[in-house]
Amino acid sequence: MDRxxxxxxxxxxxxxxxxxxxxxxxxxxxxxxxxxxxxxNFPGLGTGANNxxxxxxxMSGGRLKVKVYGAKELIPAFEVFDAVSRxxxxxGHSSAxxxxxxxxxxQFFSTMxxxxxAQEMNGWIYYGGGQELWDKVYAxxxxxxxxxxxxxxxxxxxxxKEINSLDDLKxxxxxxxxxxxxxxxxxxxxxVNLPGGxxxxxxxxxxxxxxxxxxxxxxxxxxxxxxAKYYYYPGFHEPGTILEALINKKAFEAxxxxxxxxxxxxxxxxxxxxxxxxxxxxxxxxxQLVKEHHVEVRAYPDDVLRQLRKVSREVVEELAAxxxxxxxxxxxxxxxxxASRKYTRISDLPYLQxxxx
Amino acid sequence: MDRxxxxxxxxxxxxxxxxxxxxxxxxxxxxxxxxxxxxxNFPGLGTGANNxxxxxxxMSGGRLKVKVYGAKELIPAFEVFDAVSRxxxxxGHSSAxxxxxxxxxxQFFSTMxxxxxAQEMNGWIYYGGGQELWDKVYAxxxxxxxxxxxxxxxxxxxxxKEINSLDDLKxxxxxxxxxxxxxxxxxxxxxVNLPGGxxxxxxxxxxxxxxxxxxxxxxxxxxxxxxAKYYYYPGFHEPGTILEALINKKAFEAxxxxxxxxxxxxxxxxxxxxxxxxxxxxxxxxxQLVKEHHVEVRAYPDDVLRQLRKVSREVVEELAAxxxxxxxxxxxxxxxxxASRKYTRISDLPYLQxxxx
Numbered sequence: 032m033d034r035x036x037x038x039x040x041x042x043x044x045x046x047x048x049x050x051x052x053x054x055x056x057x058x059x060x061x062x063x064x065x066x067x068x069x070x071x072n073f074p075g076l077g078t079g080a081n082n083x084x085x086x087x088x089x090m091s092g093g094r095l096k097v098k099v100y101g102a103k104e105l106i107p108a109f110e111v112f113d114a115v116s117r118x119x120x121x122x123g124h125s126s127a128x129x130x131x132x133x134x135x136x137x138q139f140f141s142t143m144x145x146x147x148x149a150q151e152m153n154g155w156i157y158y159g160g161g162q163e164l165w166d167k168v169y170a171x172x173x174x175x176x177x178x179x180x181x182x183x184x185x186x187x188x189x190x191x192k193e194i195n196s197l198d199d200l201k202x203x204x205x206x207x208x209x210x211x212x213x214x215x216x217x218x219x220x221x222x223v224n225l226p227g228g229x230x231x232x233x234x235x236x237x238x239x240x241x242x243x244x245x246x247x248x249x250x251x252x253x254x255x256x257x258x259a260k261y262y263y264y265p266g267f268h269e270p271g272t273i274l275e276a277l278i279n280k281k282a283f284e285a286x287x288x289x290x291x292x293x294x295x296x297x298x299x300x301x302x303x304x305x306x307x308x309x310x311x312x313x314x315x316x317x318x319q320l321v322k323e324h325h326v327e328v329r330a331y332p333d334d335v336l337r338q339l340r341k342v343s344r345e346v347v348e349e350l351a352a353x354x355x356x357x358x359x360x361x362x363x364x365x366x367x368x369x370a371s372r373k374y375t376r377i378s379d380l381p382y383l384q385x386x387x388x
Numbered sequence: 389m390d391r392x393x394x395x396x397x398x399x400x401x402x403x404x405x406x407x408x409x410x411x412x413x414x415x416x417x418x419x420x421x422x423x424x425x426x427x428x429n430f431p432g433l434g435t436g437a438n439n440x441x442x443x444x445x446x447m448s449g450g451r452l453k454v455k456v457y458g459a460k461e462l463i464p465a466f467e468v469f470d471a472v473s474r475x476x477x478x479x480g481h482s483s484a485x486x487x488x489x490x491x492x493x494x495q496f497f498s499t500m501x502x503x504x505x506a507q508e509m510n511g512w513i514y515y516g517g518g519q520e521l522w523d524k525v526y527a528x529x530x531x532x533x534x535x536x537x538x539x540x541x542x543x544x545x546x547x548x549k550e551i552n553s554l555d556d557l558k559x560x561x562x563x564x565x566x567x568x569x570x571x572x573x574x575x576x577x578x579x580v581n582l583p584g585g586x587x588x589x590x591x592x593x594x595x596x597x598x599x600x601x602x603x604x605x606x607x608x609x610x611x612x613x614x615x616a617k618y619y620y621y622p623g624f625h626e627p628g629t630i631l632e633a634l635i636n637k638k639a640f641e642a643x644x645x646x647x648x649x650x651x652x653x654x655x656x657x658x659x660x661x662x663x664x665x666x667x668x669x670x671x672x673x674x675x676q677l678v679k680e681h682h683v684e685v686r687a688y689p690d691d692v693l694r695q696l697r698k699v700s701r702e703v704v705e706e707l708a709a710x711x712x713x714x715x716x717x718x719x720x721x722x723x724x725x726x727a728s729r730k731y732t733r734i735s736d737l738p739y740l741q742x743x744x745x
Contacts, residue, residue, distance in 0.1 A: 265734065383737045
């Protein structure tokens with residue numbers, strides 16, 4: 032509907048007592064673009080973005096239509112934040128640690144090595160003050176960030192050699208983003224960041240020696256088992272990574288209240304559903320990797336994990352010291368995590384142990 | 389708006405090219421009642437029901453208004469299913485194991501002793517075929533059941549004596565609903581079921597010797613620490629209890645598609661948010677119970693847990709043998725759980741262990 036048609040219909044409706052704004056909100060179609068860091072339709076991540084768009088469209092009865100673009104369709108994978116900030120797209124779907132060069136504090140809203148699980152991140156974000164801190168960090172960029180997906184505990188990654196000691200990490204060129212990469216660097220490795228779609232080629236060609244991505248469901252989809260033999264756990268560096276919906280603040284504020292409520296609720300639905308999808312798909316994918324593709328699943332040795340944990344703590348504390356905002360977020364995050372660990376010791380952890388004993 | 393007014397306005401709107409149904413859906417206010425098993429505004433459970441109602445009202449721009457009733461306000465706590473089935477209320481908020489006398493199979497959609505965690509239940513329900521089985525079980529009653537909350541791993545319960553061996557369970561009169569109660573019975577105890585609001589009085593007066601309820605956040609709210617000294621873990625009997633939204637099928641089908649999408653999405657939002665609220669509130673409540681109220685937190689002994697697990701398996705298998713439907717659900721549930729356990733052994737469990745090591 033163009034503006035003239037809208038005014039005519041709105042005027043007629045007002046004359047018969049319906050109220051122009053009500054009719055307008057029932058009739059006007061708003062069109063939004065959503066740019067993403069993922070290959071179009073990539074399982075879990077890309078389909079999560081699709082679900083987010085579909086839900087908004089369905090719940091709004093088509094009043095707000097969101098069209099999804101895969102990485103490179105409109106912009107490169109790692110320019111999602113900038114595109115939403117400048118309004119090239121009204122929405123984005125990505126993860127906050129990709130913006131560490133521009134907003135180091137954003138990493139806290141993605142995942143921390145040896146940090147919170149998905150359940151804990153949701154507790155902190157929605158009921159522990161996390162969202163308010165996130166809003167403050169993104170406000171200067173005119174962007175709103177909201178959880179819209181979680182991978183759960185990730186896998187450690189793919190290696191072409193066994194990791195028997197810390198020495199095996201030295202000189203290792205590994206794709207590992209965010210703070211996990213910084214941990215590897217301190218232990219003598221060389222972290223690199225690449226979009227998911229480039230991992231297979233980089234690993235096959237020897238550009239990198241090792242890579243982490245997400246977990247069995249996603250790693251199977253990229254065929255990483257063809258490029259590396261050993262699959263390590265646990266993913267200490269990403270214990271519950273939040274995928275984020277980015278929303279241009281001006282575009283959001285221009286929406287009527289009911290559409291605002293719909294957009295925010297859709298993010299929450301996808302936040303829950305994506306984790307559920309990983310919970311449902313990872314076990315079968317793991318079985319396929321082991322039985323059909325003969326992948327060797329290995330645990331990081333205990334002393335390697337202990338050292339990774341020690342260095343992780345140092346790296347997170349140094350991030351906290353980088354700015355006043357980072358310090359404030361770190362204190363909130365750590366306080367929540369320490370209390371939660373005490374409770375986890377009498378709930379999730381002993382339950383999972385008793386189930387396996 | 390009455391029917392006559394609606395027809396007049398709709399007719400006028402159609403004449404001007406808006407389409408009667410669009411105007412109707414923008415103007416008509418539908419009013420629904422939601423009956424619940426919880427005391428009005430009870431933390432987590434009752435407030436979850438409130439959030440569900442509020443979300444539907446907000447996202448629909450007030451076109452669908454849902455009013456929440458606490459236990460006993462319209463009907464007794466355990467008549468929620470019947471009330472929604474006969475249309476006394478369009479919605480309910482409760483948990484499926486309360487209907488075991490009428491629909492034994494419903495228990496699978498609540499929680500199983502030594503069964504799935506919250507994350508696994510969501511995987512099974514949304515992506516593992518669980519919802520389709522749930523729909524089939526409730527169809528004869530004209531009711532739709534959807535997850536709308538989860539407590540996470542619960543606590544074992546409140547006791548006035550230490551549980552050092554299986555002998556200590558003999559003769560124990562304990563409030564414990566669902567299959568957990570059946571497990572206690574096989575081990576010589578006497579399970580009873582009471583609505584949450586009656587637990588404190590029953591425990592104080594000696595009507596029961598022990599009780600489980602949910603976890604620190606909810607148990608603190610009921611003051612159970614004043615009536616018992618020992619607080620046991622883990623809650624083997626309820627490792628991830630789903631709270632359910634019940635929806636009268638005819639009322640649901642009478643809604644326009646966008647409102648249907650809104651109702652279903654609101655259930656998913658609350659399903660996620662309630663678990664997040666427990667994750668955020670339980671740790672602080674635990675600290676308060678221990679530091680201010682001197683509660684003694686105790687682990688069930690390993691041999692007691694082993695026996696509880698063995699009997700749990702028997703009880704669940706007997707439920708599975710009760711009907712063709714129960715057998716079908718059990719096979720789906722068990723297959724999902726067994727695959728998930730294998731994956732959990734290389735993901736959540738070793739991660740939580742490494743974080744504490």
